[in-house]
Amino acid sequence: MSGLSNKRIVLASRPIGEPKTDDFRLETSTIAPIKDDEVLIKTLYLSLDPYMRGRMSAAKSYADPVAIGEVMVAETAGIVVESKSDRYAVGDYVCCRSGWQEYFVSHHKDPMTYKVDPDKVPLSAYLGVCGMPGRTAYFGLIREGKPVAGETLVVSAASGAVGSVVGQIGKKLGLHVVGIAGGEKKCAYVKEELGFDECVDYKATDFDSALKTACPKGIDIYFESVGGAVTEAVAKQFNLGARAPICGFIASYNATDITKERTPFHIFGELENPPEHKFFLVFDHYADFAEANNALTDWVANGEIKYKETIADGLELASEYFSWLFSGKNFGKLVVKVADE
Ligand SMILES: NC(=O)c1ccc[n+]([C@@H]2O[C@H](COP(=O)([O-])OP(=O)(O)OC[C@H]3O[C@@H](n4cnc5c(N)ncnc54)[C@H](OP(=O)(O)O)[C@@H]3O)[C@@H](O)[C@H]2O)c1
The missing domain is CATH 3.40.50.720 (NAD(P)-binding Rossmann-like Domain)
Structure with missing residues (x-):
């Protein structure tokens, strides 16, 4: 699997006002061989969220800004395509903090990488209503x-x-x-x-x-x-x-x-x-995330809570889709479909 070509979107400049497409740059990197206790995850869905606007800015905030030239931050849902971990098998579905890119190498102890079950609710829902x-x-x-x-x-x-x-x-x-x-x-x-x-x-x-x-x-x-x-x-x-x-x-x-x-x-x-x-x-409520995850997936699975998604196609256009959050063009959770399984 190593040597895979990986499309990713990096922050090219700090936006002034509304982000423009040339504040971002599409790059291609090569995935290095994974090491022991690591997994290679293929991104299927990318979550676009308003907080990312803060990360594009150098202004002081609760989280560090994305550095110029660094991959934009994001939660994604994907599938394990290679594993050197006894905790994850090829074919496992996961959420992780891969950022705006096609592939991500995660250490199996990364707390932001965790398994999800698309038989219970659809995979993309783990980025929205159940995420x-x-x-x-x-x-x-x-x-x-x-x-x-x-x-x-x-x-x-x-x-x-x-x-x-x-x-x-x-x-x-x-x-x-x-x-x-x-x-x-x-x-x-x-x-x-x-x-x-x-x-x-x-x-x-x-x-x-x-x-x-x-x-x-x-x-x-x-x-x-x-x-x-x-x-x-x-x-x-x-x-x-x-x-x-x-x-x-x-x-x-x-x-x-x-x-x-x-x-x-x-x-x-x-x-x-x-x-x-x-x-x-x-x-602030990190210690109790399991409580919310369980309640939300149960409510969605049994139809007690409904949700809507705008699923936009293609990583390359992610920066354009991001602007929809500010114009209201999204209707429900905004997600980008990055790849088929
Ligand atoms: N504190 C936290 O931990 C945390 C975590 C997640 C999200 N958030 C915050 O929660 C809020 C909602 O996030 P979300 O992911 O659920 O986004 P969202 O509601 O799915 O999308 C953003 C929506 O905001 C509305 N909007 C945009 N500009 C507006 C304006 N100038 N005046 C009034 N409405 C405007 C639009 O809806 P209309 O078409 O109805 O205008 C747009 O669809 C954001 O402020 C986000 O930063 C905070």
Whole structure:
């Protein structure tokens, strides 16, 4: 297997504002022979996620930036094609942190490489509803949002990878769940397919009043993923004792200077009675990942939680697909199909 040609996408320059395709470079490397305790993994699906925009920037953050010339970071789902490990056999399906490339050599003790079972849920779902975004929804709502049955939960980016799961778990917990999404098609899906009580279109001119109508008892929990005008509208309707777990604020990620952005921290901090709010990371709950993985795969396998994916074709176009997360062209979890088995 060594000597395999490996297409990979590296960061060529730090994007200013919205990333452009020439901020990335397609390269071909050669896979070296694997050593004892290593496995060679062929990427089948690549996950594209908003956090990657932060890694393209040199600004200080919770994680190191991707270096110029380095392979872009990403979780992928793939298949073991060669093994010198007694823990993995050829044909095993795995998730790993290979980055934007066709092949990845993993040490068998790498904690970010783990087996998954595509007989239980489809392989690509381990990158979305049963993967990092699903776990973010699970811990973000249950542990950070501290829901109580009967309360009103508002979820931004409601049709997306994280938001769609937050709202469905909210319904299971007996909450009145209101989604916020862009456009009639996404709102109809959130309400009719995912079973949220309401979904409000933030691009419509009557957004503020429609949100108020959808939350007649005010807002107890706001699951924050977007920031900007959506957050300004939500902030007017918090009840005393509200919680607003800050998962992200995608509306600011392409800002030329993020330090000058008006973030949810500014918006909530100015309120007379601010909700309890802090940024949380899914990895804060790393010790309990198995709990979320088991719950989510069970719920998806038995149809209790639904999901949607946009599966785009071809690693070469990954940087173009990445921009869809910011325009809303993705509908559900954005995944790139890299190869057939
Ligand atoms: N803290 C953590 O550990 C953690 C982990 C995972 C994800 N996250 C965060 O969770 C959020 C959602 O991630 P995801 O993977 O689920 O993405 P996603 O919702 O599948 O895709 C992004 C969606 O954001 C919406 N959006 C983009 N720009 C917007 C804007 N300016 N105003 C309002 N909505 C906008 C778009 O939906 P519409 O078409 O509806 O506008 C787009 O489809 C992101 O902020 C991400 O950084 C955080």
